[in-house]
Each structure stands twice: as C-alpha cells, then as structure tokens.
Amino acid sequence: MRTVRIFDTTLRDGEQTPGVSLPVNYKIQIAKQLDKLGVDIIEAGFPATSKGEFEAVKEIANLGLNAEICGLARVVKEDIDLAIKTDVDMVHIFVPTSRIQVEHTIMKDREEIINIAVKFVDYIKSYGVKCMFSAMDATRTEVEYLKRIYKAVEEAKVDIINVPDTVGVSTPFKFYDLIKQIKEHLKVPVDVHCHNDFGLAVANSFAAVLAGADEVQVTVNGIGERAGNADLSQVVMILHAIEGIKTNIKTEHLYETSKLVERLTGIKMPPNTPIIGENAFSHESGIHAHGVIRDSRTFEPGILTPEMVGHRRRIVVGKHAGRHQIKKILEDAGYSIDDEKLNRIFEKVKELGDKGKKVTDLDLFTIAEVVLGELKKDERVLTVEEVTVITGNRITPTAVVNAIINGEKKITSAIGVGPVDASLKAVASLLGKSIKIVDFKLDAVSGGSDAIAEVYVTVEDESGRVFTARGASQDIVMASVEALVNAINYLMMIRK
Numbered sequence: 001m002r003t004v005r006i007f008d009t010t011l012r013d014g015e016q017t018p019g020v021s022l023p024v025n026y027k028i029q030i031a032k033q034l035d036k037l038g039v040d041i042i043e044a045g046f047p048a049t050s051k052g053e054f055e056a057v058k059e060i061a062n063l064g065l066n067a068e069i070c071g072l073a074r075v076v077k078e079d080i081d082l083a084i085k086t087d088v089d090m091v092h093i094f095v096p097t098s099r100i101q102v103e104h105t106i107m108k109d110r111e112e113i114i115n116i117a118v119k120f121v122d123y124i125k126s127y128g129v130k131c132m133f134s135a136m137d138a139t140r141t142e143v144e145y146l147k148r149i150y151k152a153v154e155e156a157k158v159d160i161i162n163v164p165d166t167v168g169v170s171t172p173f174k175f176y177d178l179i180k181q182i183k184e185h186l187k188v189p190v191d192v193h194c195h196n197d198f199g200l201a202v203a204n205s206f207a208a209v210l211a212g213a214d215e216v217q218v219t220v221n222g223i224g225e226r227a228g229n230a231d232l233s234q235v236v237m238i239l240h241a242i243e244g245i246k247t248n249i250k251t252e253h254l255y256e257t258s259k260l261v262e263r264l265t266g267i268k269m270p271p272n273t274p275i276i277g278e279n280a281f282s283h284e285s286g287i288h289a290h291g292v293i294r295d296s297r298t299f300e301p302g303i304l305t306p307e308m309v310g311h312r313r314r315i316v317v318g319k320h321a322g323r324h325q326i327k328k329i330l331e332d333a334g335y336s337i338d339d340e341k342l343n344r345i346f347e348k349v350k351e352l353g354d355k356g357k358k359v360t361d362l363d364l365f366t367i368a369e370v371v372l373g374e375l376k377k378d379e380r381v382l383t384v385e386e387v388t389v390i391t392g393n394r395i396t397p398t399a400v401v402n403a404i405i406n407g408e409k410k411i412t413s414a415i416g417v418g419p420v421d422a423s424l425k426a427v428a429s430l431l432g433k434s435i436k437i438v439d440f441k442l443d444a445v446s447g448g449s450d451a452i453a454e455v456y457v458t459v460e461d462e463s464g465r466v467f468t469a470r471g472a473s474q475d476i477v478m479a480s481v482e483a484l485v486n487a488i489n490y491l492m493m494i495r496k
C-alpha cells in the first residue's frame, strides 16, 4: 500500500494566520503534539523572522522528536545561515517564479533566479543538511519555466521539490494535470502546498496525491495565510478512509490535536467543520438520531467514525424532537419512564429548544434524571408556580416566590447575597424553621453561557433527616429552586 508523507506547517504558515503569534512554549507544546500525532516533518518556523522565532525553531530541532524538523529561508545567505544554525534537519528555500511576483518582489531576471536557486541548494547541501525547494506561486507560473527550475535544482541534488498553489487559484483537475507533468519530468520526490482562497486546498491536495505527489503540506485546523492551508485532518482522513492511501498519522489523536491548536492560537473551528468540528458526529432529532442509535452507519459514512479520530458521537435533541424519539433514546440508555414523566421531559426539551438551545444526549440524560427524581404531581407537598428575582450591583438581591403548599396558595419573599441565595431563602421560608439548606453544589453540563446548570441541594429537617435532590435548567436560579423543591418534597414524603 502506498504511503504519503505529511509535512505539517502549522508552526510556520499556520502561524502566519492574521492575529496569531505563538510564544516559544506554545510552539513547543504544538510540536510535541504533532510528533505524537505522527507527522513526518514539522516546519517549525522561519528563523530569520525574529530572535524569538530563531530560538523556537532551535529548541524544537533539539527536542529529539521522531519527526524531521524543517526551517524556512529566503534565497538569501543570512536567512539560510540562520536556519542552518538552528540545527534543523531540512532547510526549505523558496523563490517567486510567477511573472507578477518576480516583477514586484524579487525583481530579477528569470534565468538569474534559476542560478540563485541552484547556488543555494548547493550551499545548503554542502552543510550536509537536507533541502526542499519551492517555486513560489507555481500555479501562476508557465509550466515550461517551472519544469526548468525544478530540473535545475534536481540536478543540484535537492532532496524534495514543493509545488505551492500560493494564492489558492488552482482547481483539482488543473492541479492533477500539473503534478502529473512535474512527476513525469522529475525523479526527485514532489511535495505540494495548497492555499484555501477558493475552499479548494483539500481537494487540490487530494488531486495532487492521485497524480503521484509523495508528500502533502497541511496545517492543523487548516490555519494559515488568508483563508489558510489544506486541513491536516481532512487530507489524512480522505486518504485513509476513502482512498485507502496510508500516512503515518495516528488518527485517533486528530481531535485532541485540533483542540490544542484551537486553544493555543485562539482560532476556533466552526461546529460544522469536517472530522474535528463539534457537530461532525452529532445527530439532530428524528430519523437520523433513530437510525444512528440502531446502527451508526445509517447516517454516518461508516468508513469514518468518531473513534477513528478520537472524537465522540452525540445525539442532539432539538425542538423538533418527538415524544417517541425521546422515549426511545432514554429507554435505549436504560431509563424507564411513564407518560407523565415523559411529558415533563418533553416540555423541558421544547422549552430549551424554543430558547435556541441545542440539547445534547448528555443534557437530555440530566433532564431525565431530574424529572425521574421528582415525585408525581399528587405526591408533592410543594409546587413553585412563579419566581421573580431582582438583582444588580446597586440593590440587594431580592426574590418573590408564588407557591402552593399543602394545597394552599402562598406568596413569600427574601433577600440574599445573590439571586440564588435570595430565591432559596424565599422557598425555604415557606416551611418556616422546619427545613434547613445544608449543602449546595453547582455544575455546568455543557460549555457556553447558555449551558445547562445542574444543581444539587441538600436539606435537613428538625429531626436531622437529610435529603439531596437535583435540578437542571439553563437558568441557575431556576435549577436551584427546582433542586430545593424536589428535596423538600421528598423529605416531606418521608416524614409522612
């Protein structure tokens, strides 16, 4: 089976993402993770950029990682000398070759550019260091000129040539054709580097591999200049799962690698990002969720599973969920629910859905456990009908509670150190001194400011009996009140 090498440039082109600048310790963390992931080459940076960048590349080159370490340099002696001093295994040199770039950047005769490229390949090789050569803007360069410059560096014993689609203008058929021609023209291994200006970086990289490319440059989460580079996870999983072409990537680390890079660069991936996005293996309600619960291959590719990439599958129960579906999900997870409880769970899910909250399977299980923990309507001593709280930095938090206790309507109020405290004190005051809150614990089930809060409240009566109950809501006050009411009702029932 054919193996394609993965060249990761998250720490170089990825760091060129507008707004991203990685301190040395972050670069080291990412380099170690890339090595754990199994990339073949890490482009650790562009040593001539700054002193810090030089040090980062040098530290990474001396970490003793399995991956080869590469440093970028212009075809300028000072850049190359600095790169060599970092102890990298390979120096990656690049020179513009398209007319537009030559005219406005390097401003040299195109024959002279070939001579410069050859001279610096020779120079790097004289240090016993490997060399990669990139003809920058290759896809906007005349193919005949490209072939000449690549042939010249091949004759100078370059180790690998790179064909960059620098401004992301190629398309899969065009790029396939270009790489095929270059492969037929050269013996040296061919690497490709695709930008995502038209969203084709992954497709173009894939086309290049089909045309015979030996190595692909990628970044974690597809970050990089402008619209970024080809995404590592997508390229790798297309090769592995669809095409049966191997890489050395340990795919089960893809998700954690993406998360680390998200955290350290501050660039968050949209939830619908393939492979590593939060929704990549999430199923909304209805036919899909039902099918996936029976056999995940019904509405997933099957050749791609969350386990393969270290992700997880989630069933998301939205506002379109049906009673039957909720019942089925819960029963499949081992819950047994009667119709009254199912209605309560269903109402809560709809309420959250109407507020725009997506309810994951985990949220659903929390809601179910709270509802299952509630007494039936006719067994409840206390029902809270309305809670009103006012709070702010200039007023004392105050809560007013309307409730029915032992069949009688009551209204009560209390102040507290915050809205939760005030509300709990108001509810507890309905029972005079007979109930004391002895413990309170708050958890968030899912992330975000609209997460479901899960609250545990423990109450104690005069004879020392204690009971703990739960409440769950997006509103911390309501979750707390619910937990307290549940605990009080149980305690009252036990007393009876």
Ligand code: KIV
Binding pocket: 013, 094, 134, 136, 137, 162, 164, 165, 166, 167, 193, 195
């Ligand atoms: O996009 C590009 O052409 C590059 C080169 C340095 C390879 O990043």
Ligand code: ZN
Binding pocket: 013, 164, 166, 193, 195, 225
């Ligand atoms: Zn680039």
